[in-house]
Structures are given as C-alpha cells and as structure tokens.
Amino acid sequence: MSSHFPLHCNQNERPFRWSFDAGFKSGLPAMDTATALTLVLAEEYLKSLLPPIAVDRLGQQFDSARKFLDGLQQNGYADWARRVRAIPDSKALLPAQVDAGVWQGISDALLNRHTVDVHYLSRQKGEIKQYTLHPQGLVARHSVSYLLATVNDYNDVRQFALHRIRQLRPGRMPFRQQPEFSVESYITHGGFDYPLGTRQVELVARISPDLAWRLRETPLSEQQQLSAPGDNGRITLAATVPNDQQTLWWLTGFGPRVEVVQPTEWRRILAEQARQMLEQYAGPADDTQGRLDRTA
Numbered sequence: 001m002s003s004h005f006p007l008h009c010n011q012n013e014r015p016f017r018w019s020f021d022a023g024f025k026s027g028l029p030a031m032d033t034a035t036a037l038t039l040v041l042a043e044e045y046l047k048s049l050l051p052p053i054a055v056d057r058l059g060q061q062f063d064s065a066r067k068f069l070d071g072l073q074q075n076g077y078a079d080w081a082r083r084v085r086a087i088p089d090s091k092a093l094l095p096a097q098v099d100a101g102v103w104q105g106i107s108d109a110l111l112n113r114h115t116v117d118v119h120y121l122s123r124q125k126g127e128i129k130q131y132t133l134h135p136q137g138l139v140a141r142h143s144v145s146y147l148l149a150t151v152n153d154y155n156d157v158r159q160f161a162l163h164r165i166r167q168l169r170p171g172r173m174p175f176r177q178q179p180e181f182s183v184e185s186y187i188t189h190g191g192f193d194y195p196l197g198t199r200q201v202e203l204v205a206r207i208s209p210d211l212a213w214r215l216r217e218t219p220l221s222e223q224q225q226l227s228a229p230g231d232n233g234r235i236t237l238a239a240t241v242p243n244d245q246q247t248l249w250w251l252t253g254f255g256p257r258v259e260v261v262q263p264t265e266w267r268r269i270l271a272e273q274a275r276q277m278l279e280q281y282a283g284p285a286d287d288t289q290g291r292l293d294r295t296a
C-alpha cells in the first residue's frame with residue numbers, strides 16, 4: 001500500500017505503527033489507472049495555465065497519481081511517463097510568476113469576502129499605484145491569472161493581473177459585494193475577448209480541406225455549416241461567432257488557409273494586415289542579429 005499512498009512506517013516499536021504523510025489531504029483513499037492518468041494529464045495542462053504556487057497546492061494528489069502508476073510496473077506500466085503528454089492547441093507562454101503570499105491573500109479575500117490593499121504595477125502608466133480592491137472573481141487566461149475586482153468606491157469591475165501585485169495586505173475598508181455579478185456572464189459579454197461589437201456575427205469563409213476536417217470534429221460554434229468542396233477544393237464555412245478580437249486573431253493564425261468573405265469589416269481588417277505584412281517582408285532583413293551581438 002505504501003507504493004500507492006503516502007504512508008510512513010514507524011519501526012521503533014512493535015507492532016509497527018503506520019500513518020499517512022502529514023501533508024496528505026485527499027479524501028479519496030483509492031485510485032484506479034484511469035484516474036491516475038487523468039491527474040497526470042491535468043498536472044501537465046495546469047502547469048501551462050496556472051502559476052507554480054497554485055499547481056503546488058495539488059502536488060500531493062499529483063504525487064499520489066505518479067506513485068500509483070510507478071507501482072504498476074509489473075503490469076507493463078514501467079514506461080508510462082513516456083506515453084502521456086498534454087500539449088496546448090497553440091503556442092503556450094510560460095505562466096507569469098505570482099508571489100506565494102499574493103496568491104494566498106487573494107484566495108482568502110475572494111472566498112472570505114474581504115478587501116485587500118495592494119501596490120499594483122500599472123501596465124498603462126508603468127508605475128506603482130495603490131488600490132483597495134473588492135475581489136469578485138478569479139480567472140486564469142492563457143498564462144496569466146486575473147483578479148476581477150471593484151476598486152476603492154467605484155462599482156465597475158476591472159481586471160488585475162496577479163503577477164503585477166507587488167504588495168498585499170488585508171484591507172480596512174468594508175467589503176462591497178456585487179450581488180448581480182457573475183464571472184460567467186462577464187466572460188460571455190466579452191470581458192476578455194476585446195469585443196468589436198455587442199452582437200454575434202455570421203462568419204462566412206472559404207477554408208482549406210484540412211481545416212474543414214478539423215472543424216467537422218471540433219466545431220467553431222454550435223451554429224456551423226460546411227459546404228461540399230468547390231472547384232478549387234476550398235470549402236465554405238458558415239458559423240455564428242462572437243464579434244470579438246479573439247476570433248479575428250484565431251482566423252489570422254491560419255494565414256492563406258482561410259479567406260474571410262463576411263463580415264466585410266473583418267475581410268477589410270485581414271486584408272490590411274496582409275498588406276502590412278507584405279510591405280514589411282518585401283525588402284531585405286536588416287542586421288538585427290549583428291546589432292544584438294554588439295549590444296550583448
């Protein structure tokens with residue numbers, strides 16, 4: 001059992017005394033192979049999403065999963081670590097570093113509903129600002145974790161990147177809850193997607209066969225249609241999507257594999273981006289590497 005669970009044996013007296021590791025917090029004493037593999041995948045995925053201090057809080061559960069799989073070597077699982085990987089769908093940046101005290105303080109304030117006084121590095125002004133925050137929600141987006149909070153006496157919810165909080169202490173100001181606030185509603189209404197408009201739009205695009213195959217398996221939206229291939233092999237995609245910058249960035253990533261037909265404003269934006277890129281790459285590259293070497 002000690003090969004599957006964090007058990008320790010005290011052999012100083014007989015009968016031997018067994019106990020769980022002091023840091024063991026799991027309420028589930030059993031684990032099977034599928035659960036262990038799921039936890040291993042979850043750990044790899046969370047490492048690319050959350051700051052290390054947050055992932056470390058689940059370290060005991062992840063260690064138990066690896067220990068369980070290591071104990072199955074006699075059943076052919078000796079090389080399980082070479083068979084399991086979780087990879088992002090796009091380029092993943094390293095998670096922003098969050099101070100352990102900041103993570104703990106924000107977690108406590110959010111769950112116990114009290115204010116925090118912070119010194120915050122303003123990205124727009126490039127200077128440290130002091131705020132009293134009323135935490136309303138927490139969102140992990142790509143490699144950055146954000147606190148959603150109202151500030152001082154204002155009622156509008158703003159975003160604060162946790163890694164830019166330089167100092168934090170419990171606040172003295174009474175906490176002001178926003179009863180109607182919902183993180184899900186905040187996200188749905190474009191809180192993180194840089195909306196270009198308030199309504200959804202009908203996207204029509206001519207796409208390559210390989211992208212069409214992918215969208216048949218993992219649709220872009222619930223309202224999606226794909227045509228039969230045209231004379232040029234292209235397939236027409238029609239889908240109802242949010243009118244936001246995030247969707248535009250997603251389309252841009254496919255380059256010539258996507259030609260947007262509608263909305264016409266999106267087509268204009270993408271055409272202008274293509275024109276600027278063509279102009280940028282038309283001439284010879286400058287001696288950037290040489291300048292970097294000289295300044296190193």
